[in-house]
Amino acid sequence: MRSENSSFNFPFSHIYVEDAIRDHELTRRILARFSKSVVIPINHYKDVFNRSRQNFGIQKSSQALILAKNTGASIFPGAPVCQDFGYDHFYYASSIRNCIFDCEYCFLKGMYGSGNIVVFVNLENTFSELEALLKKHPVYLCVSYDTDLIALESLTGFATRWAEFARSHKDLTIEIRTKSFRKDIYEKIEPCDRVIFAYTLSPDEIIEKHEKKTATLKERLEAASCAMNKGFPVRLCFDPIIYCKNWKAAYFSMLKTANENIDIHRLKDVSVGSFRIPADYIKKLRKDFPDSPVCQFPYENRNGVFCYPEKLADEMEEYLISLLERLMDKEKIFRIENSENS
Numbered sequence: 618m619r620s621e622n623s624s625f626n627f628p629f630s631h632i633y634v635e636d637a638i639r640d641h642e643l644t645r646r647i648l649a650r651f652s653k654s655v656v657i658p659i660n661h662y663k664d665v666f667n668r669s670r671q672n673f674g675i676q677k678s679s680q681a682l683i684l685a686k687n688t689g690a691s692i693f694p695g696a697p698v699c700q701d702f703g704y705d706h707f708y709y710a711s712s713i714r715n716c717i718f719d720c721e722y723c724f725l726k727g728m729y730g731s732g733n734i735v736v737f738v739n740l741e742n743t744f745s746e747l748e749a750l751l752k753k754h755p756v757y758l759c760v761s762y763d764t765d766l767i768a769l770e771s772l773t774g775f776a777t778r779w780a781e782f783a784r785s786h787k788d789l790t791i792e793i794r795t796k797s798f799r800k801d802i803y804e805k806i807e808p809c810d811r812v813i814f815a816y817t818l819s820p821d822e823i824i825e826k827h828e829k830k831t832a833t834l835k836e837r838l839e840a841a842s843c844a845m846n847k848g849f850p851v852r853l854c855f856d857p858i859i860y861c862k863n864w865k866a867a868y869f870s871m872l873k874t875a876n877e878n879i880d881i882h883r884l885k886d887v888s889v890g891s892f893r894i895p896a897d898y899i900k901k902l903r904k905d906f907p908d909s910p911v912c913q914f915p916y917e918n919r920n921g922v923f924c925y926p927e928k929l930a931d932e933m934e935e936y937l938i939s940l941l942e943r944l945m946d947k948e949k950i951f952r953i954e955n956s957e958n959s
């Protein structure tokens with residue numbers, strides 16, 4: 618399914634625009650592209666995004682776009698429970714909130730009250746904030762943390778700008794994580810060993826049931842392979858592993874497809890982790906999505922993080938790792954415990 622594609626089918630029939638960035642170059646560009654959308658001036662994005670009693674599911678099916686100015690911090694330390702891939706100074710950047718994809722288990726549904734998308738158009742301010750941080754120490758930064766940046770690339774151009782920024786700042790390494798099929802970005806930017814493209818992989822049956830609007834497994838692999846052939850470091854994320862009755866066969870088949878479609882030896886690394894989510898988020902997800910099998914699964918609460926029962930989580934993760942170890946160096950396999958998914 619290629620519904621993320623393109624220039625014509627973004628569902629932004631309504632665009633809220635903060636007064637402060639009405640004349641920003643990116644605001645003008647986006648508004649010119651969506652010339653038929655209803656434009657609603659607002660004072661502050663939180664007046665719309667943080668309104669009480671919003672319905673995430675309904676908004677998600679017909680997302681509005683909110684263009685705003687980020688006036689506070691936009692670089693945050695990565696949570697201690699998240700995978701840092703061995704980097705000492707691990708952060709994430711928040712330049713867009715929410716995603717055009719619709720994964721049933723997405724932690725953003727638990728984190729935000731609104732299903733609409735906020736784009737902070739003043740990315741240059743984030744770059745300045747980061748430059749100040751880089752004066753203190755090197756930085757490893759996840760730039761596609763609370764969105765899928767590649768999926769929104771034709772709207773914002775942020776992935777390209779992040780890649781170019783990283784290339785010109787030698788102490789910065791970025792990860793751009795995605796479930797998109799898009800490959801056009803690899804034609805636009807020069808490869809850099811500090812710009813890591815990370816593809817989250819799932820078996821097709823999980824994608825069809827639980828990762829709506831995302832690219833198929835083969836499409837993701839084709840895009841990952843394209844990135845690798847252009848000289849970018851590529852990471853595969855088998856994370857989150859989602860339980861299903863035939864999980865063993867499903868994940869075996871997924872890895873077989875991966876091995877047939879990408880040169881696994883040339884990967885930078887891989888991550889493995891079963892689904893887990895902070896308790897506050899799953900509480901909201903369960904309330905909002907009573908029919909979702911993933912949300913309603915009887916997880917165990919381990920120190921405020923809901924996870925599969927330990928035995929099942931270990932079994933699923935260790936099975937995948939045992940398969941991966943046949944295909945690649947052990948040192949390249951990172952097992953994640955108790956972090957959020959994307």
Ligand code: SF4
Binds near residue numbers: 719724762959
């Ligand atoms: S899990 Fe990731 S790709 Fe899926 S909706 Fe959430 S942010 Fe988007």
